Amino acid sequence: MEKRVILNEDLCKGCSLCVSVCPKDIIFLADHLNGKGYRPATVVDQEACISCVACGRICPDGVITVYRPERKKTAS
Secondary structure, eight states, X not given: OOOSEEEOTTTOOOOOHHHHXXXXXXXXXXXXXXXXXXXXXXXXXXXXXXXXXXXXXXXXXXXXXXXXOOXXXXXX
């Protein structure tokens, strides 16, 4: 399984803006602290991600990268 959402936990400040905009409710603040003392955001179900990019757009620090899986081409 390819990851669709990658969060740089080391740079995340735990603002939870991404948590609030995820339409699938798959982003949560982690139970652990990062090196800066913040609870970073984490994705709990990569398979459920629809690659809508809402989390990446709202992140004030640009620590989220969203990938879209390649669509399989159908033969015509």
